[in-house]
Amino acid sequence: MTRAQAxxxxxxxxxxxxxxxxxxxxxxxxLSVVAxxxxxxxxxxxxxxxxxxxxxxxxxxxxxxxxGLESTxxxxxxxxxxxxxxxxxxxxxxxxxxxxxxxxxxxxxLDGAAPGADPPRLLAATFASxxxxxxxxxxQSLRRGNIVAAVDDHGVWTGPLERMAVVAAAxxxxxxxxxIVLVWALAAGSAGGAVRRxxxxxxxxxxxxxxDGMILGxxxxxxxxxxxxxxxxxxxxxxxxxxxxxxxxxxxxxIKAQLAAQIGVAPxxxxxxxxxxxxxxxxxxxxxxxxxxxxxxSRLRTMA
Amino acid sequence: xxxxxVNLGGVQTGSPIFARMSRKPIKAVNESEAPGxxxxxxxxxxxxALRGADGRRAGxxxxxxxxxxxxxxxxxxxxxxxxxxxETIALARPPYKGRxxxxxxxxxxxxxxxxxxxxxxxGMIFQDLRLIDALSARxxxxxxxxxxxxxxxxxxxxxxEVLAWVGLARRADDxxxxxxxxxxxxxxxxRAVINRPDLLIADEPGGEAVLxxxxxxxxxxxxxxxxxxDAELADQSGAEVTALVAFR
Numbered sequence: 001m002t003r004a005q006a007x008x009x010x011x012x013x014x015x016x017x018x019x020x021x022x023x024x025x026x027x028x029x030x031l032s033v034v035a036x037x038x039x040x041x042x043x044x045x046x047x048x049x050x051x052x053x054x055x056x057x058x059x060x061x062x063x064x065x066x067x068g069l070e071s072t073x074x075x076x077x078x079x080x081x082x083x084x085x086x087x088x089x090x091x092x093x094x095x096x097x098x099x100x101x102x103x104x105x106x107x108x109x110l111d112g113a114a115p116g117a118d119p120p121r122l123l124a125a126t127f128a129s130x131x132x133x134x135x136x137x138x139x140q141s142l143r144r145g146n147i148v149a150a151v152d153d154h155g156v157w158t159g160p161l162e163r164m165a166v167v168a169a170a171x172x173x174x175x176x177x178x179x180i181v182l183v184w185a186l187a188a189g190s191a192g193g194a195v196r197r198x199x200x201x202x203x204x205x206x207x208x209x210x211x212d213g214m215i216l217g218x219x220x221x222x223x224x225x226x227x228x229x230x231x232x233x234x235x236x237x238x239x240x241x242x243x244x245x246x247x248x249x250x251x252x253x254x255i256k257a258q259l260a261a262q263i264g265v266a267p268x269x270x271x272x273x274x275x276x277x278x279x280x281x282x283x284x285x286x287x288x289x290x291x292x293x294x295x296x297x298s299r300l301r302t303m304a
Numbered sequence: 305x306x307x308x309x310v311n312l313g314g315v316q317t318g319s320p321i322f323a324r325m326s327r328k329p330i331k332a333v334n335e336s337e338a339p340g341x342x343x344x345x346x347x348x349x350x351x352x353a354l355r356g357a358d359g360r361r362a363g364x365x366x367x368x369x370x371x372x373x374x375x376x377x378x379x380x381x382x383x384x385x386x387x388x389x390x391e392t393i394a395l396a397r398p399p400y401k402g403r404x405x406x407x408x409x410x411x412x413x414x415x416x417x418x419x420x421x422x423x424x425x426x427g428m429i430f431q432d433l434r435l436i437d438a439l440s441a442r443x444x445x446x447x448x449x450x451x452x453x454x455x456x457x458x459x460x461x462x463x464x465e466v467l468a469w470v471g472l473a474r475r476a477d478d479x480x481x482x483x484x485x486x487x488x489x490x491x492x493x494x495r496a497v498i499n500r501p502d503l504l505i506a507d508e509p510g511g512e513a514v515l516x517x518x519x520x521x522x523x524x525x526x527x528x529x530x531x532x533x534d535a536e537l538a539d540q541s542g543a544e545v546t547a548l549v550a551f552r
Contacts, residue, residue, distance in 0.1 A: 006450070008455065008456050009456055010443070010446050010449075010450050010456045010459075011439055011443040011444075011446050011447050011450065013447070013450060013451065200434070201436070203396075204434050204436075205447075205451045206396070206423075207394065207396060207423075207428050207430075207434075208428075208447065208448045208451035208452065208495075209420060209423045209424035209448075209451050209452040209453075209499065210420075210451035210452075211416075211417075211420050211453070212416070214451065214453075
């Protein structure tokens, strides 16, 4: 004989209904793995863009080459004097020579250098915020000083970074919305099914004077329990995968390669990015609660 | 042809079962004849077209007044709509049109909390009894008390008293499935009265023991509304009788 009892020893109104639905928990678990990874990846991408864009946009790199009788070293020294006086330049540094400077100069579009001349020297200028300094203004100053130079505003880097942030944010928002809709549908379906399966008992209880809340309580608890279980385990699994990517160089390289193929720039994961996944369980629980309550109430209206 | 036939006054022969039932009047009239300006009744159905289980209108407008403490029998053949009337009055479904008042309140205007309170003033004995076979007799009755929001401290003693009154004290711990037909009927009565209803509705109650219990309840002041297809029982009841003819 089944004699399901409530905590106070009396018969349970809806025995077993409040127990979390296993299949709902499993479905929400799978969705939660996706949601957790999505949140971690989006946070890393946005954090990278937010951290690097201002730094890149607020500075410029200058490649200087000698021209005519003037050596590259002399031209670099003269360029440093001109740029140090340019309005809005907060800091100027002449970078140490590097074998890659020749390549960097060509990439920056430096032309007009004499054939066989020394590799260009690179200077890094940092702008004071709000004072109107720009790469174009620096280039104009250098032209006026008859210096052969190219000024790079880092647009080649900030563009992909900003695009990456936008893509990451949009993808995260869209996929989270989709995941929320799926959790809503699953919880509503589970709650409606529970009321339907127990319709004879529910109908009897309503006849006996039970309030909607007495019926909705266990039905909502069923969905909320499943959502909490599935979301916590799912997000935990997602966080474990992300943590493995942080602390496993091979996996991190593979992920970066995948991301780089998609959006051009691969953000690096940080341990703090994992915290973003913690947003998902409360969201899933609240959505499951609303969906289950709404669906069960709607079904009760057709019965009472 | 669809019509509502009214039989006011019932049969005056002494009934062995309902002989001592009160004989307060019932009126079942067409919408145009609906009475107005009366004192609040336990049930007042005014020109109500009823809604069947499929949600569609079922039958012509009907008006019924039940005074407190009275006993009334609705009689008709199978499928005539007796259960629809009872379930409408028990707030299981709204009337298709018209007005239903319970204990002086228009049910269309009551808030949910008040609706629950109204429902708890009505005890219902279903045609199929709707007992939970897996539960003991005590727990079947306790379920009704819990559904009405009562705690075990509040209902444990009354349940023992009610089970003793219906003659099931010794079977209190037996599952409902192990009771015979009469025992199940007694248990259904016990469950219907555990919350001390002001109105008891019984759909096709069967067995002398059950009818005797209902008679005792009515004598104690509980308003009674009974539906039966047994015209002879209705006639012998001594209660006011409404005969529905070709309701659908």
